[in-house]
Amino acid sequence: MTSTPARLLTLLSLLQTPREWPGSELAERLAVSPRTIRRDIDRLRELGYPVEATRGSIGGYRLVAGTAMPPLLLDDEEAVAIAVGLRAGAGHAIEGVDEASVRALAKLEQVLPARLRHRVSTLQNATVPLTRGDGSTIDPRTLTVMASAVTGRERLRFAYRAGDGAETRREAEPYRLVSAGWRWYLVAYDLGRADWRTFRVDRISEPFATGARFTPRELPTGDAAEFLSGSITRRQPELTVEVSFAAPAEFVAARLPSSFRPLEPTGGNDCRLRATLTDSLEWVALRLALVDCEFTVHEPAALVTHLRDLSDRLNRATRATAGPAAGPVDTKE
Template identity: 55%
Template sequence: MTVTSGRLLQLLSLLQTRRDWPGEELARRLEVSRRTIRRDVERLRELGYPVQATTGPDGGYRLEAGTAMPPLLLDDDEAVAIAVGLRTAAGAFVDGIEETSLRALVKLEQVLPAHLRRRVTALNEATATLAPSAGPTVDPETLTIIAGACRDHECLRFAYRAKDGVESRRVVEPHSLVNTGNRWYFVAWDCDRDAWRTFRLDRLERPTAAGRRFQPRQLPGGDPAAFVARNLSGSAPRHEARVTLRASKAEVALRSPWAASQCEPIDAVSCEYRASDSSIEWLALRLAMIGVDFEVHEPAVLREECGRLAERLAAAGAA
């Protein structure tokens, strides 16, 4: 029954755009009797969506938070906003959320109408400017193409620039994407070399689905993250910073709320701040961003980096 199912979807959509809906209005919008609305609501409830109702004048229906996610019915703008948000989230280094963001993004982009896709890429370029990050960034386009190929077991072709700078064309059976810290790796079976390889995403260009499907192979060891870690052999060491800020924790919270959660109060005019990152430059900048005077206890390289940064800024300031 295409009409009934469609109406149910419409009803769900209406219930998501506003909180309270009198049955009368729903009936008018969906062009059915109020009796049918009651029945539709009953159906939604049967499907597990918690629709609450209140009686009396000003009563109506309301979709509440339940135990499972109902299908999200988004309008164009909202879809675009979500896509943009996910792109930045997937591209950023936000411990533990990237892979999932990516999966959601792939799902969304699969069905994203073309005109919306154009808006997303346009907006994404515009916003990239304002979301600085340390180190080489990865194009969200690349990410979604590869993630999609992994999901759909589709062969992939791309250009790769090895560590020594040598360029080559690859054809692979994609297996998975792995995110460590702020870098993306791509685990795949290299068809030409007949072997498993890991590729760094920022060295990879113009990925395109080759169209051919394949039977997934078993990755030795099973866990792609472990596989990448093994092949990485200890690059990207993390730096653990311990710093005293010359301000109370409350002051820090006021100026830079994002830093407060890693602050331990010492006394009324200072607190200890801890942070870790694989990039010393970024670590130094984060400290500078807090906006209060500070003193670096460790590591020494961070102190040096602060000095370098100071020189650069001093030079700029003196000009």
């Protein structure tokens, strides 16, 4: 191998395998002399790659952890595996898969050869993920287009479907992608509205990076996650709840989201919840029912009414299912 750049890349790829390489084996692999291998190792060190050498009759080299992340050289199978994994996580907004993961996916897909990109798409299309069933899944390509636009500071055009089903076309300056648990949001400056907006990514379609560059504006809060949180709170009316539970506070706290706080012990094995929530009435009722203990709602009245109506519907459903033959079960033999 006579080309020094090509030889250095091949050498770096070998060293990224988690093992120690004898100098003689590297020389044989690259068809050069051990002296050339030593010079190439010195070149890699000058470029910032922490290559460690061991002394001995044979001697060996291995790449160790340094102060910075070096560029990775992946073979075809590794590249496909990483791309499929990142697509699966990003496409369903799994908690913990944040903007950095989407940026990594965007970078990887940008340099994937056509044959590997086809393999990634084929593998993804052949699998069916188990999701929550709330329709919040998204095409990973939508995320990668937007992530690239955020990084490259390019204006975006896209179609957007609002909560009431209204369809609009938008042009915006994308600021950040924010993962909120099981859902992705785009924080952007909407040029048509001349104001900052948050967009649910699962409602975005046909995203297109226009190529027009822009200078990022200053976000009102300075933090995209804080801005998103405030935007969601403003959309959802506050709900002040007071509920008594016939169970210890520790038991109830383990079965409620962290936003359902504080829980105050009221003596014995009982506790009381007093909180202001931004969740929907239906969601609060469901969470209370899942606590698996007796409880009493003191306020708001709307929650009491909703739970009463829900109880009536469940009772009717039970009676309809049971049928005329249902009755007491005799457990005596």
